[in-house]
Amino acid sequence: MxxxxxxxxxxxxxxxxxxxxxxxxxxxxxxxxxxxxxxxxxxxxxxxxxxxxxxxxxxxxxxxxxxxxxxxxxxxxxxxxxxxxxxxxxxxxxxxxxxxxxxxxxxxxxxxxxxxxxxxxxxxxxxxxxxxxxxATAALRVSPIARRMADEAGIDLAAMAGRGSGPEGRVVKADVERLISSGELTRPAAADAPPEAQRAPAEGEIRDLTPMLKAVATRMAQSKQTVPHFYVESEIDMTRAMQLRAELNGGLADSGDKISVNDLIVRASALALIQHPQAHRSYVDGKHVYHAHASIGIAVALDDGLIVPVVVDADTKPVREISRETRDLAGRARAGKLKQREIEGATFSVSNLGMFDVANFEAIINPPESAIIAVGATVDRPVVVGGEIVVRKIMRVTLSCDHRACSGADGAKLVLTIKQLLQSPSLLLV
Amino acid sequence: MADLTYREALRRALDDELARDPDVFLMGEEIGRFEGSYKVTAGLWQKYGPERVRETPISEEGFVGAGIGAAMMGLRPVVEIMTINFILVAMDQVINHAAKIRYMFGGAVGVPMVIRTPGGAGAQLTAQHSQSLEAWFAGCPGIKVVAPASVADAYGMLKTAIRDDDPVLFCENLVMYNVTGTMPDDPDYTVPLGRAAVVREGSDLTLVAHSYTVQRALRVADTMSRDGIEIEVVDLRSLRPLDAETVAESVRKTSRALIAEEGWSTYGVGAELAARIHRLCFDDLDAPVERVGGAEVPMPYSKPLELAALPLESKIEAAARGLLAESGIA
CATH class of the missing domain: 2.40.50.100 (RNA polymerase II/Efflux pump adaptor protein, barrel-sandwich hybrid domain)
Structure with a gap:
């Protein structure tokens, strides 16, 4: 019925x-x-x-x-x-x-x-x-791994209903392997009308927020209104970090891995947070909650809005692993394929607008995290080193801190350690 | 590397631990002058004397209890129960005392005792003497349950069990005693408890077993290899703690899992593992997890019926082929 x-x-x-x-x-x-x-x-x-x-x-x-x-x-x-x-x-x-x-x-x-x-x-x-x-002939039965493989390969199994080689026509791994090698049944690009978000808005049009935009609106307003933010700014000389990155990427060229500046910043932040527990604790219901490991949220811009997937326990992971995970998370973030658990549990966040040639900006903390670092572009600038004016690669960062969790000095020490790590970047590799 | 029997490997482990630690002593029925029903303690009474190789009356509840008391006071008793079938009269001591004392005393005192006991079937010992009851104990928190399936593991795990600060039920197997294998020459060789081992690599199916069933599993893998089917065999070695992650890692590779055990399947080791595999590997499975166990009857005396009740190679192979057929593999 x-x-x-x-x-x-x-x-x-x-x-x-x-x-x-x-x-x-x-x-x-x-x-x-x-x-x-x-x-x-x-x-x-x-x-x-x-x-x-x-x-x-x-x-x-x-x-x-x-x-x-x-x-x-x-x-x-x-x-x-x-x-x-x-x-x-x-x-x-x-x-x-x-x-x-x-x-x-x-x-x-x-x-x-x-x-x-x-x-x-x-x-x-x-x-x-x-x-x-x-x-019965219309029923599509698929083993879990066959379903996963088909999803990953973009294969629509509907036409395979009742035609798999498992019991009662169940589509099994071997069937999907055959489909992949034969190139059959690849899912066509979405032919339906584009969803609202992909249409240009008409004049004066009013739209509901997507659930993600609604969540961003609610959380950011709540954070900025209730969390006492203070800001610590610094300039970091990225000359050596950029050299290290070039060297690493030269060596990794054949592996498919590519280290970004952001990966180095995530690694530096994670290591620095472990050194400064007072800048790495959450203020929750009048108590301080400390974190054994630094899980770093990475803000990923979407066509409309943003999402912050998390590299879990980044302090325990080498740069290359951070890089791989970040690339995977960001890719799936843009495809709308993140799992709930992949956007939870961060203890700190990195927001990087360097690719938009931003000199500097201030980010809003994402509670219960107590800090977020906003990263600007790395640019060639004249600076004084040892009494001489030289050209160095300078990146400006601003740390936003929850004053209920840490003091100005705690925030300053955290930024200083991040700066020292990025200016002696071989420390990121040990 | 030396070739020796499972029985001799156990005897050497006992000998080495008796020599190494004066707190270690053995206790059980007929383990001295008679050298044990299965001769695992051969020569030890002569070597270490009646103080350290203690003969007991036929009173399992009494001497398991005595072992618990000795362990609580700092000794390291190794209690032999002639077969796992006889542990049933000592259940209160095992489950309600040995497994509970560390908890009930708030961690202040533990029970560093080993109970050695063989299970298994196949020698027409019929219903009361042909059981594999280890899963009953493995369901109880507070006691470790191990079941080595090789000569090297028998030696290395018995030593680790004796050195463990908590009670360990060390399940041997009647059919294993005469199995020979190689043992490392290293006198300090030990094997950690709670770690499974991939004893044969393969790509098409994960076959999980413990104790003597591992030997059967390896023979099935050899047979099927001739048809180009490669089975990965995982020896659980410990039932509690259970190393589900090693099993899961294998299943993620093969997408198919079969668990074989000599005990009854219902509420058995395979039941527990099937639940864990479904949780850990759901998206990796190409077919439902399958089990093979002993027939769910009291073990018959008649030889043809006994063979029909045992999880012999033919049954394991049929189950493996059934699973592969479900996956479109001939």
Whole structure:
């Protein structure tokens, strides 16, 4: 019988969710585990997978629309069934199961006293579907690794439904390997109309914020209004760091790895934070929370907005590993493919606008972190060294600190250590 | 490197630890003059005397309890229980005392005791004397449970177990005693508890086992290798602590997992590992995790029925081929 799908809880803090886009249309059949829609939570875009096989009878919440947790978003059921049934069931009317389905049940299930708004997942339904020739051939079964490999290779497995070499046509690893080597079934570029965010705004148009922009707006306003920020500025001579970076990248040229200035800054920050626990603690509910390791958030600009993935325990990782992780995280950040846990748990952040030729700026702390370093461009500047005017590569940084967590001197010491590490950059390699 | 039996490796480990540490002593039924039912303590009573190789009455609860008391007072008893089947009368001492004392005394006192005991089946000893009960103990916090499957591990792990500050149930296997293998010449050779070992590398399937079943697993891997199928065999070595990460690392490589054990599958080692593998490797699996265990019956006496109840090579191979077939591999 038809049933309502409701907005699922996909992150601990989410209270509402936005349908990023539906991947199925009304009338489409789907298998257990198929991705039905992409749902934007307050933090990330997540895939919404089907709990059970079925057919989409009606979509209640369209692309880009936001509803509260638990609100119905679609009605699903058997092919040809009416969507109205679930709606009336939702109003409390008990609906008897259709005759054919009851006959196909092999395991007795307790009769529900009153139809709930969303019927619990019924195992008999999948069996009923398997007994129905038309539905059984349409069911797409995929082993977990085959699904992962297909996703990574951009292969749409829909056409493989019932054609895999595993039991009951399950698509397995070997099938995907064959598809990859044959080049078949590669997913076409999205042909549908571009989502709102990709359209140029019309004059005077008013748009809702995406969940990510909403989260940024709320958190930054709260931080700037409640966290007493103070700022410490410094100039760092990056001449030797740039030389080291060139040398490293020369040696790594064949490996595919490439160290960026930002990787060196992340490494220097992590090492410096461990040396200065007073500048590496959070102020939470009137207490100081200390951190054993420095997990560094890295602000990644998106087309509209930003996200801050985290290099966990960066103080324990060599520059090359920091570089690899950062590249992977930033790439997936831009593709909207970060997992919730990858944007949590930072103890400090780095925001680098050097690529925009910014001389200097001040960043807003992302609580419960107690500091963030804002990094400007590295530029050739005349400076005085040993009484002589020479040209050096100078980078300006500004550390924003939470005065409830640390004092001005703590912040200054942290910046000084970061500066010393970057000016004697071989220390970053040990 | 020297070739010797599993039995002799255990005897040497006991001999070396008795010689190394005067606090170590042995206790059990018929382990002195008679040299133990399976001759693991051969010659030790003559060498170390009745104070350090103590014979006990047939009273498992009594002498396990005595071992606990001695351990709490600072000695390092190695208690032999003739077979794991007889530990059942001492369950209260093992589970409620040995495994609990460090906790109940707030860490002030521990029980550095080893209980050595063989399990296993295959010699027509029938229902009461053919059991592999180690999983029952491995489910209990507070006691380590190990089950070496090679000569070198028998030696190295028994020494580590004796030096451990907490109780260790050291599970031997009746069929293993005559298995020969090489042992390092190093007299200081030890093997840490809680680490599994990849004993054969392969790419198509991870086959996990412990104790004598590892030997069977290796033979299955050899057989299937002739058909071009490469099985990776993981020897768990310890059941608690359980090194699920080594297993997971292998499964991430092969995408398929089969667990074989001589005990019953239901609530067994394979059940625990299947749960861990599903959590650690969900996105790496190409087929459901599969298990092979002893038939869920009391062990029959009749030889044909006993063979039918044991997880022999043929059953492990059939399960492996079934898993591979599900993955589209012939």
């Amino acid at each position: 038809s049933e309502e799908l409701v907005m699922p809880r996909l992150s601990d803090t989410m209270e509402e969710g936005t349908i990023g886009r539906w991947l199925v249309h009304e009338g489409d059949a789907f298998a257990e585990g198929d991705v039905l829609a992409e749902i934007e939570t307050d933090k990330a875009t997540m895939e919404f997978q089907a709990y059970d096989a079925g057919t989409v009878l009606r979509i209640l919440v369209g692309d880009g629309e936001t509803v509260a947790l638990g609100a119905p978003i679609a009605i699903v059921g058997a092919e040809g069934e009416s969507a109205d049934e679930a709606v009336s069931a939702g109003n409390g009317a008990a609906t008897p199961p259709p005759q054919e389905q009851a006959a196909a049940e092999t395991e007795p299930e307790p009769e529900p006293k009153a139809a709930p708004a969303r019927k619990p997942k019924s195992s008999s339904k999948a069996k009923a579907a398997a007994g129905n020739g038309a539905r």
